[in-house]
Amino acid sequence: MTFHKEGYTSLALCILFIFILNAGIQFYKPEATALKWIFYILSAVLFIIIVQFFRNPHFDITQDEKVVLCPADGKVVVIEEATETEFLKDKRIQVSVFMSPVNVHVNRNPISGVVKYFKYHPGKYLVAWHPKSSTENERTTVVTENSTGTPVLFRQIAGALARRIVWYVKEGDKVEQGDQFGFIKFGSRVDLFLPLGSKINVEIGEVVKGGRTVIAELPA
Structure with a gap:
């Protein structure tokens, strides 16, 4: 530690x-x-x-291109089909993890690959579990594509207390699953947008660990 x-x-x-x-x-x-x-x-x-x-905390990370690792410590608050309108512009399975002030706030890459898209959005500071926080709060959007061409989009979203989002990636970077891609201070949320057909391995209300919990298995 x-x-x-x-x-x-x-x-x-x-x-x-x-x-x-x-x-x-x-x-x-x-x-x-x-x-x-x-x-x-x-x-x-x-x-x-x-x-x-x-x-x-430091721990061993088991990398597997077929799975999506949790990007942050917290609790699963959303699992639903949603339309991603910023970059992918298609239907996805959204999985959202709420990070309370007592959680570790390191953010980790859910998959290995190349960063195809990155954008920072200034915005509001609604409570992180608010339905509109994903589109109206201060946030970053990252899209990483793995070696098979499968893209996964994920967002850091500021909450009512989180007033600083930090990121360590940019477009064109090659990233490794489980490595740190950012940090959010004092309560926040991370959204994942996964391909339809992904097998979701978590449930609403489940406590998850960044870099350790397998959120989903990607479709073949």
Whole structure:
């Protein structure tokens, strides 16, 4: 387990805030022992929250071109047939994973292949489970095509708390299944648009793990 690079600034600001807060209490209320302990405990809780949010676990990834790995830790909130209108412009199976603030927020490539399309969309900050968040919120859209020519579209979607989406890919990049392609801060959602005929291996409400849970098996 390591600390993710996207959290360095947040961790530094957290430590600075905790130092100033506790130094102020020590200076202005040196005799208030109970009050100081309350602030010590609150400071420890804040520090733990920041550290756990930006944790970056390491694990072995089993790559398989026939399957789609989950792109993020979270809970499955949508499994339905939908029309993808931005790039693929056809019917797909949409699988959406909601990431709460307590989840690991690293985003991972669901398949290996070449990035055929990438676009960043500024937008709103509706709650991540809102039906219109997929098309109206700040988001990125990535389409990766595997070696058999099968494209999979996936989106990072900002939520009410997530105000920063980070991505590490661009059109033309060759990516590996399970490698990091981005990060979203403080609660968000990731959508997958899979080919019709894909065998979905998860259910609504199921807790899933990025890079480990097999979301679906692609059609032959």
